[in-house]
Amino acid sequence: MSHLKAFAALxxxxxxxxxxxxxxxxxxxxxxxxxxxLQEELSAGRxxxxxxxxxxxxxxxxxxxxxxxxxxxxVAEQAGRKEITWSFGVVDSxxxxxxxxxxxxxxxxxxxxxxxxxxxxxxxxxxxxxxHVVRKHHxxxxxxxxxxxFGAKAxxxxxxxxxxxxxLSGMVANVLARGLxxxxxxxxxxxxxxxxxxxxxxxxxxIRVMEKLVNASKDESGKLLLSxxxxxxxxxxxxxxxxxxxxxxxxxxxxxAPRLQRQLKN
Amino acid sequence: MNFINFFYCIRAxxxxxxxAVADLGQxxxxxxxxxxxxxxxxxxxxxxxxxxxxPAKMLKRQGFWAEIESGGSKGWVKLSELNLAAAGVxxxxxxxxxxxxxxxxxSTSAARGLSAKELIAAKPDxxxxxxxxxxTVSSADAENFAQSAGLKTRSVALxxxxxxxxxxxxxxxxxxxVRRKSSKKEDDDDDEDD
Numbered sequence: 001m002s003h004l005k006a007f008a009a010l011x012x013x014x015x016x017x018x019x020x021x022x023x024x025x026x027x028x029x030x031x032x033x034x035x036x037x038l039q040e041e042l043s044a045g046r047x048x049x050x051x052x053x054x055x056x057x058x059x060x061x062x063x064x065x066x067x068x069x070x071x072x073x074x075v076a077e078q079a080g081r082k083e084i085t086w087s088f089g090v091v092d093s094x095x096x097x098x099x100x101x102x103x104x105x106x107x108x109x110x111x112x113x114x115x116x117x118x119x120x121x122x123x124x125x126x127x128x129x130x131x132h133v134v135r136k137h138h139x140x141x142x143x144x145x146x147x148x149x150f151g152a153k154a155x156x157x158x159x160x161x162x163x164x165x166x167x168l169s170g171m172v173a174n175v176l177a178r179g180l181x182x183x184x185x186x187x188x189x190x191x192x193x194x195x196x197x198x199x200x201x202x203x204x205x206x207i208r209v210m211e212k213l214v215n216a217s218k219d220e221s222g223k224l225l226l227s228x229x230x231x232x233x234x235x236x237x238x239x240x241x242x243x244x245x246x247x248x249x250x251x252x253x254x255x256x257a258p259r260l261q262r263q264l265k266n
Numbered sequence: 267m268n269f270i271n272f273f274y275c276i277r278a279x280x281x282x283x284x285x286a287v288a289d290l291g292q293x294x295x296x297x298x299x300x301x302x303x304x305x306x307x308x309x310x311x312x313x314x315x316x317x318x319x320x321p322a323k324m325l326k327r328q329g330f331w332a333e334i335e336s337g338g339s340k341g342w343v344k345l346s347e348l349n350l351a352a353a354g355v356x357x358x359x360x361x362x363x364x365x366x367x368x369x370x371x372x373s374t375s376a377a378r379g380l381s382a383k384e385l386i387a388a389k390p391d392x393x394x395x396x397x398x399x400x401x402t403v404s405s406a407d408a409e410n411f412a413q414s415a416g417l418k419t420r421s422v423a424l425x426x427x428x429x430x431x432x433x434x435x436x437x438x439x440x441x442x443x444v445r446r447k448s449s450k451k452e453d454d455d456d457d458e459d460d
Contacts, residue, residue, distance in 0.1 A: 046395055053394035055385050056378045058401075065401050073408035078419070089398045095380035105398060109380065119415075169390045177382035183427070190425040200417035204329050207345055214350040224382055233350045237297055240346030242425045243330050250422060251329030256415035 038083060038103070041139050045103030047172050048138065052099055052107055056091035059110055064090060067263045071119060072106060072126040078198035079127075079134045079191070088126065096216050097225045098125055099176065100132035102139035111221060114264065115212050118257035123196040124206035131191030137184045141175055179228025186230070189239050197250035203243070204251040210236040294334075294351040296320045302341035306331035313341040322348065 034040065059065065065088075072088035084104035093109040100106050106129045108122075116122055132138060149171055179185075189206060197203035213232035216222025229235070299318050303310040306328050316322070316336050322343070326333035331342050378384060 046392075047390070049398055050390035050392050050395045051385065051388055053398065054391040055388035056380050057391075058394055058397055066403065069401050069403040070408050070411040073403050073405055074412045074417070077405050077408065085402055087398050087402045089401055091380075093378050093380045095378075097380060105395075107398075170386065173386040173388065177385050187427065190427075194422050194424055197422045198420055200412065200419055203422075204345075207330070211350055220379070220381075224380060224385075227382070236350055237346050237348075238428075240330050240344055242428060243346075244425065246422055247425070248330055250420055254415070254417055256412070256417050259415060 036136070036139070036143070040143075041136070042103040044139055044142050044172075045101040045105045047168055048099075048101035048142075048176065049105040049107070051169050051173050052101070052176070053089075053091065056093040056095075056107075056109065059090045059092045061090070063266060064263060067259075068108065068113075068122070068126075071122055072130070075123050075127050075195050075199045075201075076104070076130050078195045079130050081134050084133065086130075094221050095224060096213065096222045098129050100129040100138060102133065102136065102142065104133050106130065106133070116209065116260060118202075118205065118208075118253065119260040120196065120202040120205035120254050120257050121209050122260055123199060123201040124192055125209055127195035127199075128188045128192030128206065130195055131188035132180070132184070134191070135184070135187060137180050137188070138175065141180065142172060145171055145175055177224070177228075182230050186235070186238050189235055190242050193239060193243070193247060197247060201254045201256070202250070202252055203247045207236050207239055210239075294322050294324055295349045296322055296336070296343070296347055297349045298347050300343050300347035302334075302336065302339055302343060304341060306333070306342040308344075310342070314339045316343075324348075 068090055069086075069088045073086055076084070076086045081104075086104040086106070088106045088108070090113055091107050091109055094111050095109050096112045096115060098106070098108040098112055106126060108125060108129075112125065113122070116125070146168070192206050193203050196205060202208075210232040213222065213225070216226065216232070226232075230238075296316050296318055300316050301312040302314045302316050304313050305311075314337075316339075320336055322334040322336040324332050324334055325340070328342075330345050332345060332348055333340065333342050334348070
């Protein structure tokens with residue numbers, strides 16, 4: 001019996017190894033062994049989020065965390081992908097940044113939140129991050145990178161045990177530090193405007209955020225954001241170019257705009 | 267730090283007024299040869315054609331349009347025709363908003379910078395992740411919260427990608443997954459040591 005089991009296991013290993021070898025030899029587009037799945041995406045999201053939260057902790061302010069979740073969820077509802085349970089978190093950091101982890105985990109720094117003036121601007125920032133999730137921008141980069149770095153060792157992102165492999169965390173951190181390509185960021189900017197507008201917010205609020213970020217280039221706190229994104233000026237111009245008549249009509253400050261400041265004061 | 271906190275108290279209390287004036291009166295430049303329009307609309311009459319890099323002073327903002335004064339003429343240009351100016355007005359810079367705590371939202375002692383280096387050096391924190399998951403709210407709660415402020419959903423189509431990338435976009439910034447950071451100081455080959 002046990003011989004039979006061992007043989008079966010060996011046969012499985014050979015098959016797996018063969019499959020990997022084949023995929024790797026084909027190069028480029030066919031590196032993926034397993035199809036994308038929500039389960040794997042959520043595992044990747046866990047690795048990414050835990051890494052980020054190891055660098056900056058959640059702000060101990062339940063009312064503010066709930067507020068950001070209420071705004072974020074409203075925007076996310078306009079973005080499709082109903083299978084995702086969205087979680088938003090404010091992390092205590094002097095850096096100006098926001099992050100999207102695969103599977104719907106989104107973090108925004110306390111410094112970025114403080115820079116904003118209106119709920120419309122918060123909705124726009126979260127809309128940009130929501131787009132990264134809906135479009136699987138990071139998930140796909142992580143999958144490719146995983147195949148390149150771990151090859152046959154990679155069974156699935158995060159494994160089945162629930163433990164987070166050190167090597168995987170390191171890879172994910174590097175993906176975050178490198179950022180996405182420009183076209184993904186411009187895509188998330190266009191989507192961010194649309195999702196915010198669909199939720200009832202000012203379609204031009206993301207450009208307002210860019211106006212504030214222009215100044216960030218001078219300072220340490222904007223360093224990672226600027227090294228991983230096109231310049232705020234280029235993003236603003238690119239967004240305004242992409243706008244159509246439908247979106248122009250939605251460029252009105254929402255009645256919810258002042259809620260952010262009220263929330264920050266409490 | 268206190269004077270910045272003080273500044274924020276003032277700022278928060280009159281934020282709508284600031285919204286209106288924060289970037290007005292700043293000197294900007296035109297990003298392109300642009301039509302100066304009589305009204306904030308593409309189909310409006312062209313008052314004058316302005317040269318690329320011509321200086322412009324922003325007078326008013328309306329949606330995706332800015333009313334500007336340039337070379338003695340007044341009119342409207344789309345925001346895609348304007349280079350954003352770094353704030354020159356003391357106290358209005360984004361950085362000052364970003365740096366320090368206002369109210370009680372930042373516990374300053376624990377705040378971290380989140381640089382690339384710090385991200386890479388960090389130890390994953392699964393407990394914090396569980397806490398993040400617990401923050402989730404239901405879509406029904408979010409809907410109620412939106413309605414309580416009078417937010418109304420709109421039907422808006424997704425925007426298509428532009429046919430060609432913006433003029434200077436091709437050269438820099440594109441990050442290939444495969445490529446290693448060769449020009450940067452930290453090397454990431456040893457991340458398994460941690």
